[in-house]
Amino acid sequence: MRKRLVVIVLILILLGNIFAPIEAKATTLREYEELLEKYKNELNSTNNQIYISRQQLEEIQNKIADTERQIKEAEDEIVRLEEEIKKNNEEIAKKKEESKALIEYYQISNGENIYLEYAFGAESITDMIYRMSIVEQLTDYNDRVMKELKELIRQNEERQKELEQKKIELKELQEELHQEAQKVKGDISSMAAMIPDIKNQLSNYENRVNYYRRVGCQPDDEIGVDCDRGNNAYGFVRPVTGNYWISTYYYWNGYSGHKGIDYAQGCGNPVRAVANGRVYYVGSNKDVYHAKMILIVHNYNGRKVFSQYTHLSGYAVSENQDVEAGQVIGYVGTTGWSTGCHLHLEMSVDVGWDYNSPGNYYSSYVSHIVNPYNYVPND
Ligand SMILES: [Zn+2]
Numbered sequence: 001m002r003k004r005l006v007v008i009v010l011i012l013i014l015l016g017n018i019f020a021p022i023e024a025k026a027t028t029l030r031e032y033e034e035l036l037e038k039y040k041n042e043l044n045s046t047n048n049q050i051y052i053s054r055q056q057l058e059e060i061q062n063k064i065a066d067t068e069r070q071i072k073e074a075e076d077e078i079v080r081l082e083e084e085i086k087k088n089n090e091e092i093a094k095k096k097e098e099s100k101a102l103i104e105y106y107q108i109s110n111g112e113n114i115y116l117e118y119a120f121g122a123e124s125i126t127d128m129i130y131r132m133s134i135v136e137q138l139t140d141y142n143d144r145v146m147k148e149l150k151e152l153i154r155q156n157e158e159r160q161k162e163l164e165q166k167k168i169e170l171k172e173l174q175e176e177l178h179q180e181a182q183k184v185k186g187d188i189s190s191m192a193a194m195i196p197d198i199k200n201q202l203s204n205y206e207n208r209v210n211y212y213r214r215v216g217c218q219p220d221d222e223i224g225v226d227c228d229r230g231n232n233a234y235g236f237v238r239p240v241t242g243n244y245w246i247s248t249y250y251y252w253n254g255y256s257g258h259k260g261i262d263y264a265q266g267c268g269n270p271v272r273a274v275a276n277g278r279v280y281y282v283g284s285n286k287d288v289y290h291a292k293m294i295l296i297v298h299n300y301n302g303r304k305v306f307s308q309y310t311h312l313s314g315y316a317v318s319e320n321q322d323v324e325a326g327q328v329i330g331y332v333g334t335t336g337w338s339t340g341c342h343l344h345l346e347m348s349v350d351v352g353w354d355y356n357s358p359g360n361y362y363s364s365y366v367s368h369i370v371n372p373y374n375y376v377p378n379d
Pocket of ligand 1: 056212248258260261262345
């Protein structure tokens with residue numbers, strides 16, 4: 001008998017565990033402090049990354065300038081060698097002419113004696129022989145000089161080839177460096193583009209943390225439940241602004257009627273969070289209207305308040321994102337069971353759409369639906 005009782009109690013405990021509502025994570029001050037810290041770190045590390053990337057870019061640009069200088073040097077050297085080759089060729093031609101002239105004189109002097117005096121102005125045979133040997137020495141000398149010049153030209157041409165090759169390599173290196181610089185520049189601009197968003201989040205959480213500390217919240221207090229009860233920093237606001245009209249009001253008796261307020265407005269107009277809160281769901285799988293919807297959880301006056309935005313054309317937030325009252329979360333649409341552009345705003349207290357009512361959530365949820373005008377400004 002006692003054994004059976006124990007078994008029943010155990011079963012009840014197990015059942016109790018299975019069907020116990022799954023509470024989504026509470027928003028505590030500590031959580032906001034951690035988020036604040038997270039964005040502070042993110043801002044610091046992004047700024048550091050940008051700083052490092054800028055230094056890298058500077059190094060790359062210095063290298064580019066260095067290759068530029070080296071290319072210029074190679075080009076100057078090629079021109080200088082060209083000039084030298086030209087000069088040496090001219091020198092060779094001159095030496096050739098000189099030797100040719102000397103040999104002509106020599107031949108003349110060997111042939112006809114009559115031209116001997118005319119050719120060399122020699123005063124005696126000894127003098128003549130002497131002068132002939134000079135001719136030989138001079139042509140030998142010229143041959144040697146020409147040979148040396150030709151060798152010099154060969155060396156210069158070789159050096160030119162080397163320099164042309166070096167130039168090609170430097171240009172390739174330069175191209176690589178330019179690409180690297182482009183990549184780093186891209187990295188810098190995408191990181192810089194992230195900064196405003198991080199700063200935004202940072203100041204958002206900074207404001208929250210400062211505010212909740214000021215009103216006496218402790219780190220483990222759940223905001224709006226354990227502290228800051230009924231003292232919403234920004235209050236409730238309308239989910240749409242500008243020109244709109246109420247196409248259907250709230251009339252719900254717990255099982256039939258219209259569960260929310262329909263704000264008729266052109267598709268694409270911004271839809272705003274009615275109060276500070278955390279986005280619990282974004283999508284079209286949960287909605288009984290088969291529409292695109294967003295569900296936000298607010299902690300207010302010691303209880304959880306839920307706002308649901310339906311028939312949206314698009315989203316501007318993602319799940320688990322903290323939002324401020326009046327922040328744009330999506331856009332008016334006519335998705336799902338809808339006959340025109342409008343926003344259907346539905347609100348509930350304690351139990352939200354699938355939030356803490358797993359299993360047969362629809363039936364456990366509908367009895368918690370309230371008139372949104374209990375919170376948002378009436379029209
Ligand atoms: Zn509606």
